[in-house]
Structure formats: structure tokens, C-alpha cells
Amino acid sequence: MTPRPPMTLDRLDTLLDAWGADPARWPAAERDAALALVAASAEARTRQAAAARLDAALALPDPPGASMRLRRAVLDGIPVPRPGLAARLRGLLQPLGGWRMAGPAFAASLALGVAFGSFVPKQETAVDEDALVQFAQLDNRYQDFLP
Template sequence: MTEPMGLARFEQLVAAYGAQPHRWPKPERPAAEALLRSDPRATHLLADADALDAILFAHKAPAPSAALHARIVASAPRRRIGRSARLWWSGLAMALAAGGGALAGSAATAALDPTIASIPLYEHDYLPAFEASPEEKAQ
């Protein structure tokens, strides 16, 4: 069961959420309704909040005039497209340059690949660094 609510908390609840119980937080609603049934001071606080709610809900703000609307729209800052468009185009140029470089590099690598071009890797057959040692030859 929920703890009983004090009058100070009920006053805070009504001040924050108004006089209509469906607007109160669900966990506190049963305790607030129980206090409302048992304490006449809570009923008085609720009546005051209900009167304030009626005043607030009755207020209607007039719609803005067409002239005011036009002045607000006219005074709004205009978005400059130039800077963002330049940034976009420079990014596209960088991407195209990088793509062209990658394409040229891969084409050059394919054209210069010794196995594809049938170019011998070494101009002579004797490479002392790759010659077998006498122990390896004996095996």
C-alpha cells in the first residue's frame, strides 16, 4: 500500500500538475486522492487550483496577423548556399582525384608486372646470395 501523503506534498502536486487528477503522477495519485477525501484543507487547495486552471485554460492567444507573419519571414536570415556548395564541389574534386590516382596506379602496376610483360626478373642467372651452401648441395 502507498504511504499517506502530507498536505505540503499535496500542495506541491496540485501546484505543479493542476487540479485534474489524471495529470498527477500515477504512483502518487492514490495517496493524493485519499488525502483529498480525508482532509478538508486539501479540498480547499484543489478548489483554488481548479479556479486557476479555469483561468489558464480559458485564455486564448490571438493568431498573428498576416503583416506580422510577413515581417518575421522577411527578417529571417537567408541561408547562403555558396559556401556549402563550394565545400561540396571541392570534396567531389578530391574524391575524383583520389580515384584517378588509384586507377592510374593500378593500370601502371598491371602494365609493368614482370610476369605479364614476360620480362625476366634478373638479367643474369647467377645470384650468389641465392646459391645453395656446400652443406645443402651435399644433401
């Protein structure tokens, strides 16, 4: 069996990080050397005390909750996503029954528009502009604006 190198502060840090500050949890092969280092070095005792504080904090049943002010600050900092085109279309079509109902309705209206446009005869006659303006205005109150 090869002898173990002497315990160093780096190796003690590794033990503390892996198994915590309680020497009973440290590997038996290294426990005596680590305890000797802790007894001899003030720096090693400081590091073990810091690990013990961390162990105590991790052993708490529930972490302390955030204050309402902190929660509000975090929630206010979250950007609100703007809905994309698909989501806006979905919102418009939802009252109509969604795509399953709106799609066929759109297709039917398009087909009717094309069919109606094909049955209307084309008019090749000249249009009297004065009559068109009067027809557009639908009354005689605007005679001042006629050409």
C-alpha cells in the first residue's frame, strides 16, 4: 500500500466541498490527516468553520422567502411578450370557431366573389361624369361642387 501524501489545504477544501464540515462523513483513510491539519492550522479551522456555516444553511427546512417588494421588482422586470401574427389571428378566429370554421367560410366567400364577378357583364359605354358625381352624392345639396 502506497503511503498517502501529507494533507494540504487544497485537499482539505476538496474534502469539505465533497463531504461537508463533519469529520465523521470524511473518508476514513484521510480523516486522521485532515483532523491533524485542522488542529495545527488556523487557516484550516477557518475553512472548516465556513463549511460548517454552509452545512447549517443547507440543513434549514425551508429557505427564507423573498419579500413582496423583491418579488414585485422581479416580476416587473420580466418583459411581456407581444403575441405574434399567428396568435393574433387565432384570437380573431376563435369566436368564429377557429380555423376549421373560418377557413371554409373564407373559401366560400372567395368562390362566390369570383363567380359573381364572372357573371356581371362588362360595361364598355362612356360614363357621364356629372351623372356619376350626382349619383355618388345621392342628393342635390352639393350642386356647388359639380363641374
